Structures are given as structure tokens and as C-alpha cells.
Amino acid sequence: MFFCAISGEVPTDPVVAQPSGHVYERRLIEKYIAENGADPITGGKLELSDIITVKANPSSAPPRPPNFTSVPAILNALQNEWDALVLETFTLRQQYNATRQELSHALYQQDAATRVVARLLKERDNAREALANVQSSMGIAPVDDVEMDAEPANAVPEDTAAIVEATLNDLSATRKRRKMVEGYATVDTVRSFEPKQSIPSLHASSLAGINSIVVSSESPDVFITGGNDKTVQVYDASTQKVLHTLKGHTKKVHHVAWREGGDGIPLIISASADKTSRVWGYDESSSAYAPKQTFKTHKGEVVGLGIHPSKRLVALASADKTFSLHDLSTFQTVYHSDQFDTPFHSLAFHPDGHFLGLGKSNGAVVIIDIRTGSAAAELAADGEAFSVEAVTFSENGWQMAAPGSAEGETVALWDLRKQKATMGLDLGGGFKVKSLSFDYSAAWIGVGGIGGLKLFAPNKTKEELWSTDGDVTDIAFGHLGKSVWAAGGREVRIWGA
Numbered sequence: 001m002f003f004c005a006i007s008g009e010v011p012t013d014p015v016v017a018q019p020s021g022h023v024y025e026r027r028l029i030e031k032y033i034a035e036n037g038a039d040p041i042t043g044g045k046l047e048l049s050d051i052i053t054v055k056a057n058p059s060s061a062p063p064r065p066p067n068f069t070s071v072p073a074i075l076n077a078l079q080n081e082w083d084a085l086v087l088e089t090f091t092l093r094q095q096y097n098a099t100r101q102e103l104s105h106a107l108y109q110q111d112a113a114t115r116v117v118a119r120l121l122k123e124r125d126n127a128r129e130a131l132a133n134v135q136s137s138m139g140i141a142p143v144d145d146v147e148m149d150a151e152p153a154n155a156v157p158e159d160t161a162a163i164v165e166a167t168l169n170d171l172s173a174t175r176k177r178r179k180m181v182e183g184y185a186t187v188d189t190v191r192s193f194e195p196k197q198s199i200p201s202l203h204a205s206s207l208a209g210i211n212s213i214v215v216s217s218e219s220p221d222v223f224i225t226g227g228n229d230k231t232v233q234v235y236d237a238s239t240q241k242v243l244h245t246l247k248g249h250t251k252k253v254h255h256v257a258w259r260e261g262g263d264g265i266p267l268i269i270s271a272s273a274d275k276t277s278r279v280w281g282y283d284e285s286s287s288a289y290a291p292k293q294t295f296k297t298h299k300g301e302v303v304g305l306g307i308h309p310s311k312r313l314v315a316l317a318s319a320d321k322t323f324s325l326h327d328l329s330t331f332q333t334v335y336h337s338d339q340f341d342t343p344f345h346s347l348a349f350h351p352d353g354h355f356l357g358l359g360k361s362n363g364a365v366v367i368i369d370i371r372t373g374s375a376a377a378e379l380a381a382d383g384e385a386f387s388v389e390a391v392t393f394s395e396n397g398w399q400m401a402a403p404g405s406a407e408g409e410t411v412a413l414w415d416l417r418k419q420k421a422t423m424g425l426d427l428g429g430g431f432k433v434k435s436l437s438f439d440y441s442a443a444w445i446g447v448g449g450i451g452g453l454k455l456f457a458p459n460k461t462k463e464e465l466w467s468t469d470g471d472v473t474d475i476a477f478g479h480l481g482k483s484v485w486a487a488g489g490r491e492v493r494i495w496g497a
Helices: 026-036 072-138 158-175 187-191
Strands: 014-017 023-025 051-053 194-199 210-215 222-227 232-236 241-246 253-259 267-272 277-283 288-295 302-307 313-318 323-327 332-336 344-349 355-360 364-369 374-380 399-403 410-415 420-426 432-438 445-450 452-456 464-468 474-477 483-488 491-496
Touching: 014 026, 023 026, 026 051, 026 072, 158 313, 187 464, 210 474, 210 483, 210 491, 222 253, 232 267, 241 288, 253 302, 267 302, 302 355, 313 344, 355 399, 399 432, 432 474, 445 474, 452 483
Parallel strands: 210 253, 302 344
Antiparallel strands: 014 023, 014 051, 194 491, 210 222, 222 232, 232 241, 253 267, 267 277, 277 288, 302 313, 313 323, 323 332, 344 355, 355 364, 364 374, 399 410, 410 420, 432 445, 445 452, 452 464, 474 483, 483 491
16 A cells, blocks of 8 residues: 655555655645655656556555535535645645754754863863963963954955955956957847747745846856745746756745856855845756855845855845855855944945945945945935835946835936936836846846836936836846846746847
């Protein structure tokens, strides 16, 4: 007699997962694959084509429940509710076991650290006592302890500042004379954008919603998303398959980032409402992303995430009014700022890497010089205070965009050289900015939010090049700027020429 690995009951329609060999009730495993695309026990990739029907002996099958044909609708509803309850219970059981293991590991670490500290204190006291005895026997007066000079607790380390300075010198020297990539899209290309693909039913339906999207720079059809269901998904639009589902967060994922190229392995980084940021690295031996680090630096939700142009640092912004820098080679926290006057809501790196823009809850964007960790300027919009939920820098190096009003119906374009807003983009009544992004050529800017997606020319003409409706939470530009991707609800939509 078989037992379902999810419900623990005898299945009425048993199937076996070919990769793992586990037995499941067909309706339960089909629903789990639809939502997660993975084996619930092993976590490996699993598709509907991988499950095989088990032809059980009818004499050993459990009796079928009576058919109450007079109330089929009620029975169907009760069955669906039971299936949902079983799946949720199974997920909670997995999370509970994982949390117990993490807690046990943390307790062991804390106990070991306490023992080491106690031993060091004892050795210090013994050394001081021995030194005092020697000084007494030699008639030397004891000397008070002298504190050694050290760097200020909140100073950016010299090696980190050196990385930022070297990146600035390399990028700023070539920015003015840089040539556009051959075959890159033009303004006329953008005007001709039309729907190319719609990918529905991403992430779980129980906590629906995608909050962030990033398109791969090396594989144009592959993208990652972070959702309200606490997971990060890697999806291939060409095959319409989930490649990886990364779990570990206990609350919704606000932002995701992808470190590709450079000297290190590919990394996926996420920022969550559970006050942590997680890092996954690609393991070639298993062709999967494995956990590398969990940054628990902040005491509030991590609401901003950005990778430094050097690809060696990552910055986080939090609702606890601080930001932090982390080394992606050692996975260590290299800097944690003092508290500012208001919480942060967004984060973006300047393309040269020496400045960090942080959106605040008072309608301002504070510009941080990463080499010192101090504020270089604060750019505030006129009018009442509001939360700056998006900020972005142009590749031209001198232009920055952020919401321009509490209603979110305008975008302010700032000239960093003059430190003032020189232009404003009118989005129309009822629009609410959620995402901003300049394209690589700096010839247009994408604005996504409640009310749709619009592309503008960020110059004196302020021309609206293209637009579409439908609420949008995040946007990204595709390969060579020839497409624009938008996430909203559980759907990702793609437009191109």
C-alpha cells in the first residue's frame, strides 16, 4: 500500500516522481508543480512530464468515498479547501524544520563564542596577575592599560574606498567618449514597441504579486523575479519554464539583483521585509543556485538593493534609517552607517560607483559619497513630504530621476552638477510611480507604476515616446534596449520592436 509524501494518506490516484521515486496523490503534486516547479521533498526540478501513473491493484485500493451527487458543488469546494490545507501544512512543516535547524546552529555558535570569550578573559586576567607579580618583585610601579589607536567605528575601510576610487577613475575617464554598442535601439525603435509575450501565473497564488524583476545580461531570455510569496524565481521566457526557485525568506521579497560577469561566480541577491538580504551562488556541479550568505545587518525591512559597478560590493538600504556595504568576495559587512533622520525607501548607485542615492520618507534623495560614508548632498522636491519609492541615475553621469510629488503623478529630473530639478515629466492624473529606469544609451527613461508604463525622452522636449496601461510594480530593459519588461501581479509582460 502506498502513502502520499505530502498528505501522508493512501492516494486514490497514485503517481511516482521519476527523478526522486516518491509517491504522491496526483491532484496534490500537480498543484504543487504548478506553483513551485520543484519536487516538494528533494527540492529538485520537477515537471508534469516527470510523474508516472502507478497502476495499483484494485483489491488493495482504499474504498472510495460515497458519491453525494446531490451536492456536487459543495463537495468540490470542500475538496479544494482540503487540498489547499494539506499543501499549506506541508509547507509549514518544511519551514518549521528549517527554522529549527537554523536556531540549533545559531545556539551552538553562540555557545562556542561565549566559551571562547570566557577563556580569553581568563587568560587575560591571569596574564595581568602574573605581570603585576613580576613588577612587584622588581619594584616597578604598575602602569594603567593604554587603549590603542584605531579607526573610527563607522569609517569606510581603506581597501573598500580604494575599490570605489579605482572604479571611479576607470569609468569616469571613458564616459564622455564612450561609443554606443553596435545595433543598440534608437528612439524610433522605442516608438514602434508592440506586445511580444505575456508570462502569467508566476510565483504562488496564495500570496500573489511580483515586486522586482531583473533581466540577465548574458542570457537575454532569462530573468529573475522576487515576490510576495517569499521566494525568488529564475525563469526562461523562451522555454516558458521555471529554472530555479530560491527559498529562505520568511516575508515578501522587495528587490532582487543579479551579479553576472566579472571574476566571481554568478550571484543572485535579494532584499526582504524579514530584515535580511540573502545571497545565492551558482554551483556548476549541480547546475543550481546554492545559499552563500544571509546578511542580518539591519533591524528594519531591507527596502533598497544595488550592486556596485565594480561587481565586488553590494549596498543595502533599510527602514531602520541606515544603509550598509557588503563585500561579495568575502561575504562580510564592511560598513554600516549611523542612523539618519528618516527611514529609507529606495537605493541606486551612480554609474561611476562613487555616489549612492537613497530615497527618504521626507521627499528627498540623499547623495552619499561611498568613499567616506558621509552625505554629499540632499535633493528635496518642493511641497509636502512623501516616500521616495524609486530613484535612478542616467548613464550620462549627471542626471538623476525620482518622484516629484506626493501624488506620484510627476517625475523630477535632477541635474547633479547644479543640484536642482531642471525638468519634470507629467504622468497624468491617477498615476503613482513605483519604478524608474534609464536605458543604457540615456536616450529614454522608463516610468512604471499604478496606471501603466510610459517611456519618455529625458530632454527639453519631454516627449512621451510610448506607453501602455496595466499596473506595474517594476520594469527592466532587455538586450540592446530593444525590449522593455514589466512585472505586475503574477504576470511579466514584454514589448519590443
